[in-house]
């Protein structure tokens with residue numbers, strides 16, 4: 876797994892963690908995610924999703940709109956996040972606190 880080092884990474888102090896987001900209900904892994912900078916994981920930007928491929932590839936869909944993104948839903952039906960647009964224009968999932976667990980896979 877490779878950490879993306881771009882302007883977002885530098886703006887957040889040039890530190891990042893690889894985090895796995897897990898469903899609180901069934902324990903399934905939903906996303907592997909690069910979290911830039913310190914602090915609590917509140918949202919997952921599409922351009923920071925490492926896997927699975929179907930979510931990772933969303934960042935390359937330039938016509939994708941917030942309303943088309945839909946919720947981040949686990950296979951068990953638990954809703955983990957809702958679509959949002961950050962002020963910088965990036966699409967993200969706003970994570971619902973208490974519906975997920977995070978596992979830190981790697982520090983950088």
Ligand SMILES: [Zn+2]
Pocket residue numbers: 898899900901902903949950951952953
């Ligand atoms: Zn689940």
